[in-house]
Amino acid sequence: xxxxxxxxxxxxxxxxxxxxxxxxxxxxxxxxxxxxxxxxxxxxxxxxxxxxxxxxxxxxxxxxxxxxxxxxxxxxxxxxxxxxxxxxxxxxxxxxxxxxxxxxxxxxxxxxxxxx
Amino acid sequence: xxxxxxxxxxxxxxxxxxxxxxxxxxxxxxxxxxxxxxxxxxxxxxxxxxxxxxxxxxxxxxxxxxxxxxxxxxxxxxxxxxxxxxxxxxxxxxxxxxxxxxxxxxxxxxxxx
Numbered sequence: 001x002x003x004x005x006x007x008x009x010x011x012x013x014x015x016x017x018x019x020x021x022x023x024x025x026x027x028x029x030x031x032x033x034x035x036x037x038x039x040x041x042x043x044x045x046x047x048x049x050x051x052x053x054x055x056x057x058x059x060x061x062x063x064x065x066x067x068x069x070x071x072x073x074x075x076x077x078x079x080x081x082x083x084x085x086x087x088x089x090x091x092x093x094x095x096x097x098x099x100x101x102x103x104x105x106x107x108x109x110x111x112x113x114x115x116x
Numbered sequence: 117x118x119x120x121x122x123x124x125x126x127x128x129x130x131x132x133x134x135x136x137x138x139x140x141x142x143x144x145x146x147x148x149x150x151x152x153x154x155x156x157x158x159x160x161x162x163x164x165x166x167x168x169x170x171x172x173x174x175x176x177x178x179x180x181x182x183x184x185x186x187x188x189x190x191x192x193x194x195x196x197x198x199x200x201x202x203x204x205x206x207x208x209x210x211x212x213x214x215x216x217x218x219x220x221x222x223x224x225x226x227x228x229x
Contacts, residue, residue, distance in 0.1 A: 035217045045220035098212050106159040
């Protein structure tokens with residue numbers, strides 16, 4: 001069974017600085033997808049960024065980028081120029097292809113605080 | 117607005133009661149997923165439906181059941197409620213396209229007293 005581990009329950013970053021959130025996963029599948037979700041105090045789950053396992057190029061979405069290391073089964077999220085609005089719980093998630101089920105498996109989350 | 121609608125937003129009920137949570141997926145999405153988020157368990161997958169049929173089951177209790185109707189909306193039924201069932205229940209939908217990352221509703225906050 002696939003598992004997702006986020007080893008940092010809490011992280012803190014100064015406004016305008018850069019922070020990296022860690023995520024590792026375990027799977028025997030070769031084709032899968034990885035995601036980072038943000039959950040602000042409103043509790044809404046917001047998709048931040050996605051990565052396809054067969055793509056070597058790391059995904060980037062504005063200030064958010066990932067470092068995907070397939071062999072190491074590592075998928076970290078880098079937030080550049082951190083803003084107060086980035087304060088939230090961040091979840092790493094794994095998804096197998098839809099023809100193999102396609103359910104999202106989440107890590108336990110990392111609570112990010114941003115200091116002004 | 118994500119396009120996924122969940123009702124009600126908040127629900128307070130007593131132990132032993134039965135409640136129904138409703139989810140309308142984003143237009144065009146055929147898959148609906150239910151998740152439970154409690155403080156100590158993170159986000160737990162409960163069940164998935166695709167175009168009216170059950171596709172996958174997670175750690176869903178026997179007291180819980182769900183269905184997806186022909187108009188694609190879904191309902192999660194929770195019965196014989198216990199204090200430990202208090203949680204945030206999310207519905208998510210997807211197109212089924214390869215890189216789709218699910219779209220989540222705003223959740224239903226269930227409090228069992």
